[in-house]
Amino acid sequence: MRQRVVLSSVLVCLLAVTTTFGQDAAKVDPAHYKVESENAQMRILRVHYGPHEKSVMHSHPAGAVVYLTDGSMTFHMPDGKTQDASGKAGQALYTPAVVHAPENTGDQPFDGIVIEMKSAAAAGHKSSGK
Secondary structure (H helix, E strand, C coil): CHHHHHHHHHHHHHHHHHHHHCCEHHHHCCCCEEEEEECCCEEEEEEEECCCCECCCEEECCEEEEECCCEEEEEECCCCCEEEEEECCCCEEEECCEEEEEEECCCCCEEEEEEEECHHHHHHCCCCCC
């Protein structure tokens, strides 16, 4: 009986970690993320943060971000560390897979486009050499 309680407790903890750290941005934070388009290879999200707004912890697979406005962000990581970033309107950057809670540290709204590559598509992509 005691072993069953311990195993159940471990399972609950693992599910809590997965739920906390692997959540889809569009599902857990629809106030800031809107799915614009999606297919088997990618998903395109529109991002909007008002001045000094902060998101909840969520994840993104590898992809790209396109800044529609200038922006200054602080990314809060699950381990408690932070990373500051800024960009200019029109700038496009590769983004590795990440778990974070973004915060707009600027006094102006921030808008961007996040393009998420779906893992099967990224793993299966091969150059045609043409």
